[in-house]
Amino acid sequence: MIKQITNYEFDSRFYYDQEDYYPSVTYILSSTFPSGKGLTNWLGDVGNKRADEIKVEAGEEGTFVHDAILKMVSGKEISSADISQKFRPERSLKIKRCLQAFLDWNDEAKPEFTKCEYSTISKEFRYAGTIDLKCKIDGKTFIVDYKTSRSIQDSARLQIAAYGKSDNNLKDGIAILHLGNTTKKKFSFLDYTDKKTELFDKFRLTNRLFQELNPNARPSEEVFPDKFKIINNK
Numbered sequence: 001m002i003k004q005i006t007n008y009e010f011d012s013r014f015y016y017d018q019e020d021y022y023p024s025v026t027y028i029l030s031s032t033f034p035s036g037k038g039l040t041n042w043l044g045d046v047g048n049k050r051a052d053e054i055k056v057e058a059g060e061e062g063t064f065v066h067d068a069i070l071k072m073v074s075g076k077e078i079s080s081a082d083i084s085q086k087f088r089p090e091r092s093l094k095i096k097r098c099l100q101a102f103l104d105w106n107d108e109a110k111p112e113f114t115k116c117e118y119s120t121i122s123k124e125f126r127y128a129g130t131i132d133l134k135c136k137i138d139g140k141t142f143i144v145d146y147k148t149s150r151s152i153q154d155s156a157r158l159q160i161a162a163y164g165k166s167d168n169n170l171k172d173g174i175a176i177l178h179l180g181n182t183t184k185k186k187f188s189f190l191d192y193t194d195k196k197t198e199l200f201d202k203f204r205l206t207n208r209l210f211q212e213l214n215p216n217a218r219p220s221e222e223v224f225p226d227k228f229k230i231i232n233n234k
Contacts, residue, residue, distance in 0.1 A: 002119040004130070005219050014219045015119060015128035021218045022121050022128035023210070025162045025203075029155040032210040061091055062148045065098045065179065066132065069146065070117050072102070073133075098148050098180035101187035105177060109189065111135035111142075122166035125207055131163050134172070142173040142191075148180050157192055158206065161199035170196050 005014045005021075013024035064086075068078045078099060084092045114134040121128040133144040145160045156176060164174040173193040180186055192199060211217070 023217050025127050025129040025159050028210045033155045033206045065148050069102055073113055073116050101179040105187045109137050111137050120166045129163055142175050144175050144177050147176050147178050157199050158203040161196050162203045165200050
Protein backbone atom coordinates (compact mmCIF):
# COMPACT_ATOMS: atom_id res chain seq x y z
CA MET A 1 0.00 0.00 0.00
CA ILE A 2 1.34 3.44 -0.95
CA LYS A 3 0.69 6.35 1.42
CA GLN A 4 0.80 9.97 0.30
CA ILE A 5 2.33 12.44 2.76
CA THR A 6 1.76 16.16 2.12
CA ASN A 7 3.08 18.89 4.39
CA TYR A 8 1.70 22.25 3.31
CA GLU A 9 3.74 24.22 5.85
CA PHE A 10 6.99 22.88 4.39
CA ASP A 11 5.56 22.70 0.85
CA SER A 12 6.69 19.10 0.46
CA ARG A 13 5.01 16.01 -0.92
CA PHE A 14 6.20 12.43 -0.48
CA TYR A 15 4.97 8.87 -0.97
CA TYR A 16 5.73 5.98 1.38
CA ASP A 17 5.57 2.31 0.34
CA GLN A 18 6.15 0.79 3.81
CA GLU A 19 9.89 0.63 3.05
CA ASP A 20 11.07 4.04 1.93
CA TYR A 21 10.05 7.62 1.14
CA TYR A 22 9.91 8.97 -2.41
CA PRO A 23 9.50 12.67 -3.32
CA SER A 24 6.58 13.39 -5.63
CA VAL A 25 7.14 14.40 -9.23
CA THR A 26 5.39 17.72 -8.64
CA TYR A 27 7.55 18.43 -5.58
CA ILE A 28 10.72 17.70 -7.56
CA LEU A 29 9.66 19.93 -10.43
CA SER A 30 8.37 22.81 -8.29
CA SER A 31 11.59 22.78 -6.26
CA THR A 32 14.09 22.44 -9.08
CA PHE A 33 12.75 23.00 -12.60
CA PRO A 34 13.19 26.64 -13.70
CA SER A 35 10.04 28.69 -14.14
CA GLY A 36 9.34 30.14 -17.56
CA LYS A 37 9.62 33.79 -18.53
CA GLY A 38 5.84 34.07 -18.68
CA LEU A 39 5.52 33.01 -15.05
CA THR A 40 8.22 35.46 -13.97
CA ASN A 41 6.46 38.31 -15.78
CA TRP A 42 3.14 37.30 -14.27
CA LEU A 43 4.60 37.38 -10.75
CA GLY A 44 5.92 40.85 -11.45
CA ASP A 45 2.53 42.02 -12.69
CA VAL A 46 0.34 40.76 -9.86
CA GLY A 47 2.83 40.77 -6.99
CA ASN A 48 3.95 37.85 -4.84
CA LYS A 49 1.14 38.07 -2.28
CA ARG A 50 -1.65 38.08 -4.85
CA ALA A 51 0.18 35.43 -6.87
CA ASP A 52 0.17 33.15 -3.83
CA GLU A 53 -3.56 33.75 -3.35
CA ILE A 54 -4.27 32.98 -7.00
CA LYS A 55 -2.22 29.78 -6.86
CA VAL A 56 -4.12 28.64 -3.76
CA GLU A 57 -7.45 29.30 -5.48
CA ALA A 58 -6.29 27.54 -8.64
CA GLY A 59 -5.19 24.59 -6.53
CA GLU A 60 -8.60 24.39 -4.90
CA GLU A 61 -10.32 24.51 -8.29
CA GLY A 62 -8.00 21.86 -9.72
CA THR A 63 -8.53 19.56 -6.75
CA PHE A 64 -12.31 19.93 -7.01
CA VAL A 65 -12.24 19.18 -10.76
CA HIS A 66 -10.05 16.09 -10.23
CA ASP A 67 -12.32 14.78 -7.47
CA ALA A 68 -15.45 15.52 -9.50
CA ILE A 69 -14.11 13.69 -12.56
CA LEU A 70 -13.24 10.67 -10.42
CA LYS A 71 -16.82 10.63 -9.15
CA MET A 72 -18.26 11.00 -12.66
CA VAL A 73 -16.09 8.18 -13.98
CA SER A 74 -17.47 6.09 -11.10
CA GLY A 75 -21.00 6.83 -12.29
CA LYS A 76 -21.89 9.57 -9.80
CA GLU A 77 -23.41 12.97 -10.49
CA ILE A 78 -22.00 16.39 -9.64
CA SER A 79 -24.50 19.08 -8.67
CA SER A 80 -24.13 22.37 -10.52
CA ALA A 81 -25.89 24.11 -7.64
CA ASP A 82 -23.38 22.73 -5.14
CA ILE A 83 -20.52 24.18 -7.22
CA SER A 84 -22.22 27.58 -7.26
CA GLN A 85 -22.64 27.51 -3.49
CA LYS A 86 -19.05 26.46 -2.81
CA PHE A 87 -17.19 28.87 -5.13
CA ARG A 88 -17.41 32.49 -6.19
CA PRO A 89 -19.17 33.08 -9.56
CA GLU A 90 -16.00 33.39 -11.69
CA ARG A 91 -14.45 30.31 -10.10
CA SER A 92 -17.72 28.39 -10.31
CA LEU A 93 -17.89 29.18 -14.03
CA LYS A 94 -14.35 27.91 -14.60
CA ILE A 95 -15.06 24.64 -12.79
CA LYS A 96 -18.30 24.03 -14.70
CA ARG A 97 -16.50 24.66 -17.98
CA CYS A 98 -13.82 22.14 -17.03
CA LEU A 99 -16.35 19.47 -16.11
CA GLN A 100 -18.38 20.07 -19.25
CA ALA A 101 -15.16 19.94 -21.27
CA PHE A 102 -14.37 16.54 -19.78
CA LEU A 103 -17.82 15.26 -20.69
CA ASP A 104 -17.45 16.63 -24.24
CA TRP A 105 -14.03 14.98 -24.58
CA ASN A 106 -15.50 11.73 -23.29
CA ASP A 107 -18.28 11.90 -25.89
CA GLU A 108 -15.79 12.62 -28.67
CA ALA A 109 -12.91 10.25 -27.77
CA LYS A 110 -15.04 7.50 -26.20
CA PRO A 111 -12.22 6.32 -23.93
CA GLU A 112 -12.31 2.98 -22.16
CA PHE A 113 -11.40 3.79 -18.54
CA THR A 114 -8.88 1.39 -17.03
CA LYS A 115 -7.66 3.04 -13.81
CA CYS A 116 -8.25 6.41 -12.13
CA GLU A 117 -6.33 8.35 -9.48
CA TYR A 118 -3.70 5.74 -8.58
CA SER A 119 -0.21 6.03 -7.14
CA THR A 120 2.95 5.03 -8.95
CA ILE A 121 6.58 4.77 -7.76
CA SER A 122 9.89 4.57 -9.59
CA LYS A 123 12.37 2.91 -7.25
CA GLU A 124 15.05 3.14 -9.91
CA PHE A 125 14.88 6.93 -10.21
CA ARG A 126 13.43 7.58 -6.73
CA TYR A 127 10.23 9.50 -7.32
CA ALA A 128 6.48 8.93 -7.10
CA GLY A 129 3.19 10.47 -8.08
CA THR A 130 -0.53 10.09 -8.68
CA ILE A 131 -1.77 9.35 -12.19
CA ASP A 132 -5.14 10.88 -13.01
CA LEU A 133 -6.29 8.40 -15.62
CA LYS A 134 -5.29 5.38 -17.65
CA CYS A 135 -7.57 4.64 -20.58
CA LYS A 136 -7.76 3.13 -24.04
CA ILE A 137 -8.62 5.23 -27.08
CA ASP A 138 -9.03 3.41 -30.37
CA GLY A 139 -7.18 0.45 -28.90
CA LYS A 140 -4.17 2.49 -27.70
CA THR A 141 -3.44 2.83 -23.99
CA PHE A 142 -2.78 6.34 -22.65
CA ILE A 143 -1.65 7.68 -19.31
CA VAL A 144 -3.47 11.01 -18.95
CA ASP A 145 -2.96 13.99 -16.65
CA TYR A 146 -5.67 16.65 -16.30
CA LYS A 147 -4.70 20.32 -16.33
CA THR A 148 -7.04 23.25 -15.66
CA SER A 149 -4.43 26.03 -15.87
CA ARG A 150 -4.59 28.73 -18.54
CA SER A 151 -1.58 27.32 -20.36
CA ILE A 152 0.53 24.17 -20.30
CA GLN A 153 3.96 24.71 -18.78
CA ASP A 154 7.06 22.72 -19.72
CA SER A 155 7.04 21.17 -16.25
CA ALA A 156 3.63 19.61 -16.98
CA ARG A 157 5.07 17.79 -19.99
CA LEU A 158 7.95 16.46 -17.90
CA GLN A 159 5.46 15.42 -15.23
CA ILE A 160 3.43 13.19 -17.56
CA ALA A 161 6.62 11.68 -19.01
CA ALA A 162 7.79 10.80 -15.49
CA TYR A 163 4.44 9.14 -14.77
CA GLY A 164 4.68 7.16 -17.98
CA LYS A 165 8.16 5.93 -17.14
CA SER A 166 7.27 4.84 -13.63
CA ASP A 167 3.98 3.19 -14.58
CA ASN A 168 4.93 1.16 -17.63
CA ASN A 169 8.44 2.19 -18.66
CA LEU A 170 7.07 4.55 -21.34
CA LYS A 171 5.44 1.69 -23.23
CA ASP A 172 2.06 3.42 -23.20
CA GLY A 173 1.07 6.70 -24.77
CA ILE A 174 1.20 9.83 -22.60
CA ALA A 175 -1.10 12.84 -22.88
CA ILE A 176 -2.37 15.93 -21.09
CA LEU A 177 -6.09 16.66 -21.16
CA HIS A 178 -6.27 20.47 -20.96
CA LEU A 179 -9.72 21.36 -19.63
CA GLY A 180 -11.55 24.67 -19.67
CA ASN A 181 -9.12 26.33 -22.05
CA THR A 182 -9.81 29.07 -24.62
CA THR A 183 -10.27 26.79 -27.63
CA LYS A 184 -13.68 26.43 -29.26
CA LYS A 185 -14.17 22.99 -27.71
CA LYS A 186 -12.87 24.17 -24.32
CA PHE A 187 -10.57 21.14 -24.18
CA SER A 188 -7.42 19.86 -25.87
CA PHE A 189 -6.05 16.32 -25.81
CA LEU A 190 -2.30 16.89 -26.09
CA ASP A 191 -0.52 13.69 -27.14
CA TYR A 192 3.18 13.69 -26.23
CA THR A 193 3.82 10.04 -27.01
CA ASP A 194 6.34 10.82 -29.76
CA LYS A 195 8.33 13.02 -27.36
CA LYS A 196 8.13 10.86 -24.24
CA THR A 197 11.78 9.74 -24.23
CA GLU A 198 13.04 13.28 -24.81
CA LEU A 199 10.77 14.64 -22.08
CA PHE A 200 11.77 11.98 -19.58
CA ASP A 201 15.46 12.67 -20.21
CA LYS A 202 14.82 16.30 -19.20
CA PHE A 203 12.94 15.17 -16.10
CA ARG A 204 15.78 12.82 -15.20
CA LEU A 205 18.25 15.73 -15.31
CA THR A 206 15.92 17.76 -13.10
CA ASN A 207 15.58 14.84 -10.70
CA ARG A 208 19.35 14.43 -10.49
CA LEU A 209 19.71 18.07 -9.50
CA PHE A 210 16.93 17.70 -6.92
CA GLN A 211 18.70 14.70 -5.38
CA GLU A 212 22.01 16.58 -5.32
CA LEU A 213 20.38 19.48 -3.51
CA ASN A 214 18.23 17.24 -1.28
CA PRO A 215 20.19 14.05 -0.51
CA ASN A 216 18.07 11.39 1.19
CA ALA A 217 15.02 13.65 1.04
CA ARG A 218 12.35 12.73 3.59
CA PRO A 219 9.30 14.42 5.12
CA SER A 220 10.16 16.88 7.86
CA GLU A 221 9.96 15.44 11.38
CA GLU A 222 9.65 18.89 12.92
CA VAL A 223 6.54 19.10 15.10
CA PHE A 224 4.80 21.97 16.89
CA PRO A 225 2.58 22.02 19.99
CA ASP A 226 -1.15 22.46 19.72
CA LYS A 227 -0.82 25.68 21.76
CA PHE A 228 2.09 28.04 22.31
CA LYS A 229 2.36 29.20 25.94
CA ILE A 230 5.08 30.27 28.34
CA ILE A 231 4.87 27.78 31.17
CA ASN A 232 7.53 29.12 33.53
CA ASN A 233 9.23 32.48 33.20
CA LYS A 234 11.17 32.45 36.49
